[in-house]
Amino acid sequence: MDFEDTKQEAEYRANARAFLNKNAKPRTGKGMLYRAAHATEDVLGEARDWQKKKHAAGFAGITWPKEWGGQGLSAINQVIYDQEEAQFSVPRGIYEIGLGMCIPTVCTWGTQAHRDRYAVTALEGKEVWCQLFSEPAGGSDLAALRTSAVRDGDDWVINGQKIWTSGAHYCQYGVIVTRSDFDAPKHKGLTYFFLDMSSPGVEIRGIKQISGASHFNEVFFNNVRIPDSQRLGKVGDGWKVSLTTLMNERFTIGGRAGVDVDEFLELARGIELEDGPALKNPTVRDKIADWYVASRGLKYSHFRTMTALSRGDTPGPESSIGKLVTGPKLQNMSAMALDVLEQGGVITDPEVAPMAALFHQTLMTSPSSRIAGGSDEIMRNIIAERVLGLPADVRVDKDVPFNKVPTGKGGT
Amino acid sequence: MNFDFSDDLKLLKDEARKFLEDKSQPAVVRRVLEGPDGYDKGLWAEMATMGWTGASIPEELGGVGMGALGLCVLAEEIGRSLAPVPFASTMYFAAEALMAGGSDAQKKAWLPKIAKGACIGTFALAEGPGKATPKRVRTTFRNGVLNGEKLPVPDGSAANIAIVVAQTDRGIGLVLADLSHAGVRRDHVETLDESRKQARLTFANVPGELLGAAGDGERLLATIEQRAAILMAFEQVGGAQRCLEMARDYALERYAFGRPIGSFQAIKHKLADVYVATELARSNAYYGAWALSKNAPQLALAAATARVAANEAFWLAAKENIQVHGGMGFTWAFDCHLYYRRAKVLAVANGSTRLWKERLVTELESANAPG
Structure with a gap:
């Protein structure tokens, strides 16, 4: 039992570190990894330059097959690179959805011509992709989506609305799943495409979040034409293709997920309560212990996952618990942080609030970590069904034509 | 890795x-x-x-x-x-203390x-309800003999030797005693889990030998508690895992309202939470095992983390196992209560969650764990 790299892993890590040392600045202090509220042209330019460098050095598409222009290496190489990159201040995030989910779907279901045209261009950072899945009526129940695709000659005509689309305003391409048959049961009437985001009829509007920032968009489709040659999979097989996209969600190992015990300790050391520093208060100490146990439990679970990857095994179910543990922890920790600030806890002015209002920001961003990418409730269902083998929920909409499925007030 | x-x-x-x-x-x-x-x-x-x-x-x-x-x-x-x-x-306490x-x-x-x-061994620390801190221990070891009363002592009636925590002229000491001596009186004491019985041990001029150097008792006690906490965490993880499986199996076979109760989200989400707690406890126990095997400087923090996670996971799994079994889980005939008893006994056997959380944060205050 040890935490050492194998010889090959150590070499790979050394190469990654050498590349990063030469090309990037180490992260200083405890800077958070929040995505910029508004992806300005400067931010996007830096991200493009960085992706180009990574590609040139062979650190892009690490796990992609060589036929797609990738490195053909294993998941452990990706984990090692990510661990090293996390120690540097580099523009991350804008390529993750495209390279992690969209392009692998295009390559899996598309033609050789598609692979040749789109894969390397995306890997070099020249084109950014987004994922157009969720809809106002289809969130956790993704397959309830209603955006329609109607065949017209060599094209399909798309009408409807997508939501929660990260980066839609700076992406050149997107993958979209639509409903092509409203008479078929929910999962059977879907068809999957990719499209040029500058197509006429595509309208993008930012969504203002409770934190005040706008990371997501609504995307409206008004008679948008997509050539049939950009269909991925057969007509009606859109659900199957969507699963490829969803299964390609990256391993989120080794990265920091916002504030943690270290930051809370820093806060609790500096705040005075009625009986001395907050760090000496029994109630506060009880909570710190809880968060530490959860945080370390996750960290060591990641070590177990890495061990499986290092052997070339598929990670066990222990890798599925991260989001479910981290989301509530972020929210509870930030709430407790404001509690120990007592009446002064209301102040969000970063000049006045401790630690530049880090915990206040977390309070307002943490609800999304319990919803995005599978809500807490969906994650529990996944664990119960796929890990514990409990039965799936009763599906009242199964085998019913989609247009006969009850929708309540949310439907149209 | x-x-x-x-x-x-x-x-x-x-x-x-x-x-x-x-x-x-x-x-x-x-x-x-x-x-x-x-x-x-x-x-x-x-x-x-x-x-x-x-x-x-x-x-x-x-x-x-x-x-x-x-x-x-x-x-x-x-x-x-x-x-x-x-x-x-015998193994987590007596043998570890001797080694x-x-x-x-x-x-x-x-x-x-x-x-x-x-040879069956045991460890005698507690002196009745409440916490036997080094200051509060009343059992004495002076002039080579033990005097006092220890309660409860796990496996106290069966043990051949005990490591007894006692006051010496130089603070507390860990004293090795052969329990076959005539000055040892053993009385069974009724406890929550009679599947591992415990006893009241009374010492009247019982010869003993100090473990380690004089004045070294507190450090030795802390080390033994830490090592035992990690070993016991594995027992607790094993118990929690079995409770989860029992609850899952029952949820699959028991029908209500025309469907297996395991298809209701109230049950599924409960068991998902038990799964998460058990996995966190298992991973923390693994790290403890590493620290134990290397006698790493992180041992104290690793032990506290493993202990807290394991206490909480086994307790959660044991009580929710009864809950999923409904009324049947409350009957003597079903096995749920065997785990419920063991979970609570292990949770206080070597320091409660409250105590180890305090130790954990004390460790964090002095230094953040490397790695």
């Missing part, structure tokens, strides 16, 4: 599971729970024959020399099967006997 047990130890674990599924069935646990015996003598003897009581003891002292990691995998299976044997008292603080003569006198299964 190789954060896992070796193939040899995994093989040992598989063999241990098969053996215990056969020899430590709930009926065996119940026989001890409902009967006068302190433990299952036949099961204990077979474990010794297989080398389990020598797992962590070096070969030159008659053991198998698998180190702490061997003990960890056995502990998990023992926890899973609720084996009614004095394994924890950590014993002189060569003390080790040679007792460890080979423990390894052979010819």
Whole structure:
């Protein structure tokens, strides 16, 4: 039992570190990894330059097959690179959805011509992709989506609305799943495409979040034409293709997920309560212990996952618990942080609030970590069904034509 | 990264599971729970024959020399099967204390006997309800003899030797005592979990030997508690895992409102939470095992983390197992209560969650854990 790299892993890590040392600045202090509220042209330019460098050095598409222009290496190489990159201040995030989910779907279901045209261009950072899945009526129940695709000659005509689309305003391409048959049961009437985001009829509007920032968009489709040659999979097989996209969600190992015990300790050391520093208060100490146990439990679970990857095994179910543990922890920790600030806890002015209002920001961003990418409730269902083998929920909409499925007030 | 047990130890674990599924069935646990015996003598003897009581003891002292990691995998299976044997008292406490603080003569006198299964050991700290802090311990060790009362002492009626925490002229000391002496009185004390019985031990001028140097008692006590916390965490993880499986199996076979109760999200989400707690506890226990095997500087923090996670996971799993079984889970006939009892007994056996959380944060205050 040890935490050492194998010889090959150590070499790979050394190469990654050498590349990063030469090309990037180490992260200083405890800077958070929040995505910029508004992806300005400067931010996007830096991200493009960085992706180009990574590609040139062979650190892009690490796990992609060589036929797609990738490195053909294993998941452990990706984990090692990510661990090293996390120690540097580099523009991350804008390529993750495209390279992690969209392009692998295009390559899996598309033609050789598609692979040749789109894969390397995306890997070099020249084109950014987004994922157009969720809809106002289809969130956790993704397959309830209603955006329609109607065949017209060599094209399909798309009408409807997508939501929660990260980066839609700076992406050149997107993958979209639509409903092509409203008479078929929910999962059977879907068809999957990719499209040029500058197509006429595509309208993008930012969504203002409770934190005040706008990371997501609504995307409206008004008679948008997509050539049939950009269909991925057969007509009606859109659900199957969507699963490829969803299964390609990256391993989120080794990265920091916002504030943690270290930051809370820093806060609790500096705040005075009625009986001395907050760090000496029994109630506060009880909570710190809880968060530490959860945080370390996750960290060591990641070590177990890495061990499986290092052997070339598929990670066990222990890798599925991260989001479910981290989301509530972020929210509870930030709430407790404001509690120990007592009446002064209301102040969000970063000049006045401790630690530049880090915990206040977390309070307002943490609800999304319990919803995005599978809500807490969906994650529990996944664990119960796929890990514990409990039965799936009763599906009242199964085998019913989609247009006969009850929708309540949310439907149209 | 190789954060896992070796193939040899995994093989040992598989063999241990098969053996215990056969020899430590709930009926065996119940026989001890409902009967006068302190433990299952036949099961204990077979474990010794297989080398389990020598797992962590070096070969030159008659053991198998698998180190702490061997003990960890056995502990998990023992926890899973609720084996009614004095394994924890003997191996996590007495043998660990002898190895950590014993002189060569003390080790040679007792460890080979423990390894052979010819000696049951225990650890005597508590003196009734409340916390026996080093300051508050009233049992004394002066002029080479022990005087006082220890209550409760796990496996106290069965044990051949005890490591007794007592006041000496130089603070508390850990005193090795042969319990066959006429000055030792043992009385069974009724406890929550009679499948591992406990006793009141009274010492009247009982000869003893100090473990370690004079004045070293507090440090030694902390080390033993930390090491035992990690080993016990594996027992607790084993117990929690079994509770989760029992609840899952019942949720699949029990129907209500025309469907398996395991198809209701109220049950699914509850069991998902138990799964998460058990996985966190398992991963923290693994890190503890690493710290134990390397005697790493992170041992104190690793032990506190493993202990808190394991206490909470086993308790959650045991109580929700009863809940999922509904009224049947509240009956003597179903096995849920065997785990419920064991979960709570283990949760206070070596310091409560509250105590270890305090220790954890104290460690964090001095230094953040490396790695």
